[in-house]
Amino acid sequence: MGLTFKQNYAKIGGLLVGIIIAIAIFGPLIAPHTFDEFIDAPNAGRSDQLLLGADYLGRDVWSRFLFGGRTIIGLSFASTVLGVGLGLFIGLFAASAKSRTDSFIMRFNDILLAFPQIVFVLLVVSGFGSSIFLIAVTVGFTHAPRTARIIRAAAAEVMERDFIKAAIAVGEKRRRIIFSELLPNVTSPLLVEFGLRMTYSIGLVAAVSFLGLGLQPPAADWGLMINENRGSMTVQPWAVLTPIFAIAIFTIGINFITDSFAKVAIGIDRKGKE
DSSP states (O other): OHHHHHHHHHHHHHHHHHHHHHHHHHHHHHOSSOTTOBOSSTTOOOOSSOSSOBOTTSBBHHHHHHHSHHHHHHHHHHHHHHHHHHHHHHHHHHHHSOHHHHHHHHHHHHHHHTSOHHHHHHHHHHHHOOOHHHHHHHHHHHHHHHHHHHHHHHHHHHHTSHHHHHHHHTTOOHHHIIIIIIGGGGHHHHHHHHHHHHHHHHHHHHHHHHTTOSSOTTSOOHHHHHHHHGGGTTTOTHHHHHHHHHHHHHHHHHHHHHHHHHHHHHHHHHHHHO
């Protein structure tokens, strides 16, 4: 019963995430207009030609929505892979290192954790420019210390197990211990952490675009759409609500998947201890 519930939870999350990813990938191919084409009067209502009406400049909201998903999802995925990958390396290295090295790495990690993510991202982007590459790298960098702490805690518990002590006793190299012994045993918390970091990446990237520090007009981006049309929301709400709903659905889907991973990981850990 419990396993079926977890599977259903994951299926629902996978379906929601799959829908949004499909829109982001194939949306530009089925868009009725280009993202910067002026179709009607500003803030025009829905019609046969405009499925969701026009935005504040008279561009098709539906077309801009279909074009706007690639950037935010692509940036979020890239920054998550970068941040989780870097945090994984730091966490595994710290857990397998000597106590002094481990302590030094974690204290430096705590200093980085003291900086709020959104403040750090906005500071870097506003100071060095709003390139897509810089946004992905900066957001990923802010994920690394958080991931490192989670992975280090999980790996430190594995380091106390007998098979790790046996590997150390026979003189196994640290690299082999990390990749052959530690990494396979932190897969469950790693997957959970990846899902969590992905949701935070979506929020951070959308916030950067909303504040005007991401892609610049006339580019189509969901965060930028919200910022551009918020002043006319009472007249034409679809230009704001459509990207908000898409971001919310994507985030909820990832949370469903992450929650199912977390429950499975807890179940495996309990069985292992028994």
